[in-house]
Amino acid sequence: MQFMNSVLAKLMKPEPYLPDSRVRFTGSGSPAQCESxxxxxFNFSACARKLECSFNGVYQPPVHGNFFLKTDFPTEKENNLREYCATSYYITTLLIDAYRFDNQSWNKIVFEKVRDDDTNIGWTLGYMLNLTNLIPTETPAR
Known part of the structure; x- marks a missing residue:
């Protein structure tokens, strides 16, 4: 049920939506089709090649400084690799095409591994993501 509250699900939610129905997602096994x-x-054309736009016409300042990503990678099991394809392409598209990380800025990403103790950055990341709602969605006046 949590999936249906995600941004992607809201974009693709069928009408009428029946919350008690079961849905089975089956991939084709084609990486190119998955990526496509x-x-x-993402609506990249809504940005009309503006440098300070990520996707869907939303203002996004250029990436600078360190960028923290919380990672929670399960142990890869060969029979589950097909399930990782969509997630991997989604993350890659978001980082490279939307946020425009390149070879130089990619090296400033810090992947914080999720740990079982209280030393991970989970709550702080969540707090900061919540604060991003205060960032204006329009380009500041110059």
């Missing part, structure tokens, strides 16, 4: 489908979730 994932990219349809």
């Amino acid at each position: 489908l994932i990219k349809t979730f």
